[in-house]
Amino acid sequence: MSDHAGTHVDVPKHFDPSPGALSIDKMPIEDFYTEAICLDLSYVELKATISVKEMEDALTASGQEIKQGDTVLIYMAFNKRIPFDDPRWQHDFPGLSLEAVHWLADKGSRIFGVEAISPAPEGEPNFQAHNACGKRGITHIEGLDHLEKVAFR
Structure with a gap:
């Protein structure tokens, strides 16, 4: 079975080699019970890298704001x-x-x-995005399905 077979969290241990990096069982459950906003980036081209300006x-x-601790869902209509x-x-997704x-x-x-199955386009951008998550102490959820139905009713 693929490790991208469904919705899943890439925990810090996935991209941070240090001994103290958290596994899923060590992450605070409160991190997953947050307010969330969804940003519509459905116009972004396939394989494109989403910029800060976008x-x-x-x-x-x-019309929203990102508050401390919020979850941000990125809708790309992928x-x-x-x-x-x-x-x-498995290859043509856009990302951050x-x-x-x-x-x-x-x-x-x-x-x-x-x-998508990764937070950034395939190759170097994806490697960089994963490493940045490790360095910044944040993580991401991959494989969110039906995001449009949840966020833009």
Whole structure:
């Protein structure tokens, strides 16, 4: 079974090699019971890296704010554009730039979520995003399905 078979949390231990990095059983349950906002980045091209400006624009358009400890859900309309059984589903997803991950941490978000199997486009951007999560003490949820139905009713 793929490690990306469903919705899951990439815990700090996944991307932080230090002995004290948290596994899922050590993460405070309170981290997962937060207020959440959803940013609409559904217009972002496949395989694109989402910039801080695009994140700021989406936040402004939402009329919301990111408060300390909030979860931020990133809607990219990925599952709507590429069906699960299409081979591109595992490779063509958009995602956050390294700077956008730092921006979320600077805003106070401890967890962010994406529809795709990773938080950033395949290759170096994805490696950088995972490492930034480790350095900043934040994490992310991958494989969120039906995000549009939850966030934009």
